[in-house]
Amino acid sequence: MDTITITAAPIGSLRQRMLQDMKLRGLGAHTQQDYIRHVRSFAAFLGRPPDTASAEDLRRFQLDQHRRAVGPATINAAVLT
Template sequence: MKLRSLGAHTQQDDIRHVRSFVAFLGRLPDKTGAEDLRQYQFDQHRRAVGPATINATLSALRFLFTMTLKRLEIAPGLSGIR
């Protein structure tokens, strides 16, 4: 994250969002599939999470899957509210 020049606050938020996702999954995210992401996004909507938080979560997950886990195939499932 530091190599990508992400600020300290962004790093903390990203870690918080990833932890929330992992808690929802109940397992490590390395084997996550598109259905897991869909279910998590549905859960966020069910809990009335605001659009800004949803987009921040998706940004954190996009970083996790594309930069950290090198799972580029998962990125299309990470679309936000625009």
């Protein structure tokens, strides 16, 4: 089973749960890295933790990605993460 180390910083409970869930689902290291990157990008867009997001926040994020000419596959992956 692939393992992944994201940062040397302490891992918050949300990230720890996400890592555990991805491991349980058997996701590879590259997929895990992509998912973490998408969540980090979403959190930066929100300016707050991603677990506080609403459906409208997700929609605004998708619209922002579209405005920035992000490809459909990336938009879908980011929102489904």
